[in-house]
Amino acid sequence: xxxxxxxxxxxxxxxxxxxxxxxxxxxxxxxxxxxxxxxxxxxxxxxxxxxxxxxxxxxxxxxxxxxxxxxxxxxxxxxxxxxxxxxxxxxxxxxxxxxxxxxxxxxxxxxxxxxxxxxxxxxxxxxxxxxxxxxxxxxxxxxxxxxxxxxx
Amino acid sequence: xxxxxxxxxxxxxxxxxxxxxxxxxxxxxxxxxxxxxxxxxxxxxxxxxxxxxxxxxxxxxxxxxxxxxxxxxxxxxxxxxxxxxxxxxxxxxxxxxxxxxxxxxxxxxxxxxxxxxxxxxxxxxxxxxxxxxxxxxxxxxxxxxxxxxxx
Numbered sequence: 001x002x003x004x005x006x007x008x009x010x011x012x013x014x015x016x017x018x019x020x021x022x023x024x025x026x027x028x029x030x031x032x033x034x035x036x037x038x039x040x041x042x043x044x045x046x047x048x049x050x051x052x053x054x055x056x057x058x059x060x061x062x063x064x065x066x067x068x069x070x071x072x073x074x075x076x077x078x079x080x081x082x083x084x085x086x087x088x089x090x091x092x093x094x095x096x097x098x099x100x101x102x103x104x105x106x107x108x109x110x111x112x113x114x115x116x117x118x119x120x121x122x123x124x125x126x127x128x129x130x131x132x133x134x135x136x137x138x139x140x141x142x143x144x145x146x147x148x149x150x151x152x
Numbered sequence: 153x154x155x156x157x158x159x160x161x162x163x164x165x166x167x168x169x170x171x172x173x174x175x176x177x178x179x180x181x182x183x184x185x186x187x188x189x190x191x192x193x194x195x196x197x198x199x200x201x202x203x204x205x206x207x208x209x210x211x212x213x214x215x216x217x218x219x220x221x222x223x224x225x226x227x228x229x230x231x232x233x234x235x236x237x238x239x240x241x242x243x244x245x246x247x248x249x250x251x252x253x254x255x256x257x258x259x260x261x262x263x264x265x266x267x268x269x270x271x272x273x274x275x276x277x278x279x280x281x282x283x284x285x286x287x288x289x290x291x292x293x294x295x296x297x298x299x300x301x302x303x
Contacts, residue, residue, distance in 0.1 A: 097296075
């Protein structure tokens with residue numbers, strides 16, 4: 001089921017994408033609604049699943065994670081039957097932040113975070129390349145990243 | 153530098169960013185006043201930069217989610233800047249990343265259906281400046297998605 005939004009809903013979402021900690025009263029002030037009316041709209045958008053949650057924006061480098069690498073993984077031809085095993089094993093590695101099954105050049109795209117390149121190499125060699133189903137791997141080191149507000 | 157208390161707080165906070173600070177303090181086994189003080193410090197030092205609402209585009213009828221891996225024409229010194237500035241103007245582009253590696257940039261593009269995607273691709277993406285090559289990857293399933301850092 002698709003949720004229909006009006007212009008006020010869109011304005012509320014744009015504000016919350018920028019700062020999810022805004023109080024309903026502050027959001028309401030900016031979109032020209034009362035606090036209760038704004039609260040009801042946010043509640044409705046959350047219940048409908050449009051607002052799926054919150055994301056913390058942490059400075060990874062300041063936390064000691066200086067390197068993010070995207071890995072395109074192609075599985076070895078023989079092991080295509082054991083997709084579930086591969087997915088379970090790869091998702092259990094804490095440095096692997098995301099695992100996406102994709103259609104195209106690769107079978108999976110992984111987002112891996114590490115303290116530095118040496119640490120990344122350790123994760124790659126000891127945790128990822130040791131999985132029996134991994135065939136070839138392509139690495140791209142993340143230089144910059146931005147999330148955009150999207151079509152609202 | 154971060155100590156064990158900061159790490160415990162951030163770990164719990166990452167796991168459930170929507171929770172009230174009281175619950176967070178309890179889960180991290182830290183007194184409430186300490187939790188307030190530490191989070192304020194993490195914000196002031198720029199470790200915690202902010203909190204953003206996550207939109208489920210699927211719930212809004214955007215069923216197509218495509219990753220475009222882009223190689224730029226690096227003979228032009230302004231290739232990156234021009235490309236990124238123009239890509240920011242395409243509202244259906246919800247993520248922009250740049251890389252060191254085989255590809256230069258990746259755009260995540262959403263659309264309501266394949267015909268809308270095709271239109272965005274032709275009219276808005278292919279017209280972006282300095283593109284040398286594009287590869288499209290269609291996302292089938294997300295098996296793990298923890299934006300979380302292994303703090």
